[in-house]
Amino acid sequence: MIEFDHVTKKYSDGTTAVNSLTMKIKEGEFLVLIGPSGCGKTTTLKMINRLIGLTEGTISINGKKISDYNIHELRWNIGYVLQQIALFPHMTIEENISIVPELKKWKRYKVEKRVSELLEMVGLEPDKYRSRKPGELSGGQQQRVGVVRALAADPEIILMDEPFSALDPISREKLQGDLADLQKRIKKTIVFVTHDMQEALKLGSRICIMNEGEMVQLGTPEEIIQNPKNQFVRDFIGVHSEVPETPFNLEDLLRRSEQNGVSGETRTISIHANLPETLKRLSVEEVISVEKNGRKVGTINRQAVIEYMADQTKKRGQSHE
Numbered sequence: 462m463i464e465f466d467h468v469t470k471k472y473s474d475g476t477t478a479v480n481s482l483t484m485k486i487k488e489g490e491f492l493v494l495i496g497p498s499g500c501g502k503t504t505t506l507k508m509i510n511r512l513i514g515l516t517e518g519t520i521s522i523n524g525k526k527i528s529d530y531n532i533h534e535l536r537w538n539i540g541y542v543l544q545q546i547a548l549f550p551h552m553t554i555e556e557n558i559s560i561v562p563e564l565k566k567w568k569r570y571k572v573e574k575r576v577s578e579l580l581e582m583v584g585l586e587p588d589k590y591r592s593r594k595p596g597e598l599s600g601g602q603q604q605r606v607g608v609v610r611a612l613a614a615d616p617e618i619i620l621m622d623e624p625f626s627a628l629d630p631i632s633r634e635k636l637q638g639d640l641a642d643l644q645k646r647i648k649k650t651i652v653f654v655t656h657d658m659q660e661a662l663k664l665g666s667r668i669c670i671m672n673e674g675e676m677v678q679l680g681t682p683e684e685i686i687q688n689p690k691n692q693f694v695r696d697f698i699g700v701h702s703e704v705p706e707t708p709f710n711l712e713d714l715l716r717r718s719e720q721n722g723v724s725g726e727t728r729t730i731s732i733h734a735n736l737p738e739t740l741k742r743l744s745v746e747e748v749i750s751v752e753k754n755g756r757k758v759g760t761i762n763r764q765a766v767i768e769y770m771a772d773q774t775k776k777r778g779q780s781h782e
């Protein structure tokens with residue numbers, strides 16, 4: 462879907478922000494770019510919608526080089542959400558959301574319907590909020606509008622640059638959960654920048670860890686937790702020793718799954734089956750029902766497994782120090 466082929470960005474002052482980056486982002490994937498400040502995350506993101514030009518290499522979307530797209534066609538088909546919400550203060554919520562559909566000359570009734578649909582999607586009653594100005598909404602509500610505005614004209618790709626980092630921890634956690642749910646329903650390709658590892662583990666189907674303009678490791682959260690490639694990655698995820706296999710504690714997993722509330726069983730496994738292997742391979746949408754001697758003991762979801770593995774890995778790292 463999005464392919465980086467030896468992409469390098471050198472700024473005019475000689476800074477190499479991204480150095481020979483090669484990676485493929487799959488359709489419908491939630492890819493998280495993470496790394497320390499200045500490692501090139503935002504530059505990588507902004508090259509996708511040509512807000513920043515490449516110095517070397519190519520980026521292609523659906524097999525076509527981004528430089529061969531008409532710039533408007535490219536930007537309208539890529540939603541973009543920033544940390545600073547950037548809603549237009551003099552425009553109503555409805556007008557803010559309608560910008561790209563209007564540019565694409567959608568019919569009025571279709572735009573109105575879309576605005577209602579999107580506001581509902583993020584829990585804002587359309588009749589109550591559509592005519593308000595951004596200043597009449599809380600920070601978290603404005604951020605929700607910022608997210609759905611990026612979805613308004615049904616883009617194939619959504620780029621998000623630390624969209625929740627300015628929010629308080631409660632709104633942030635709520636919006637992370639909402640975004641994870643939304644992604645499951647709408648199946649867009651999302652490229653998401655953060656420097657928060659917990660956020661990356663929670664949201665990413667794969668995580669790209671960057672350092673000094675280069676990709677250090679690309680993998681699923683489970684792969685990164687279980688097999689950090691080197692000391693940089695271990696330090697980054699907060700582990701300071703080699704990582705042994707995770708022995709799962711069933712009670713703990715059931716409790717975490719209940720707390721994070723992701724539901725909707727997709728299959729059933731028996732405790733006698735190969736539980737650790739099954740758990741490590743859960744996909745984002747999966748919630749499994751666990752049985753012992755033919756009786757259900759509870760359900761486990763992927764988020765709980767990842768949180769559990771991350772905690773265990775950290776604890777082991779600390780006891781080793």
Ligand code: ATP
Pocket residue numbers: 472473474476477478496497498499500501502503504505656
């Ligand atoms: P942060 O997490 O702090 O936002 P980042 O990983 O997103 O950082 P970038 O903003 O991509 O990093 O910057 C990568 C490098 O490029 C940094 O060294 C930065 O100082 C440099 N840089 C970014 N924009 C410019 C610019 N316009 N001119 C020169 N150097 C720049």
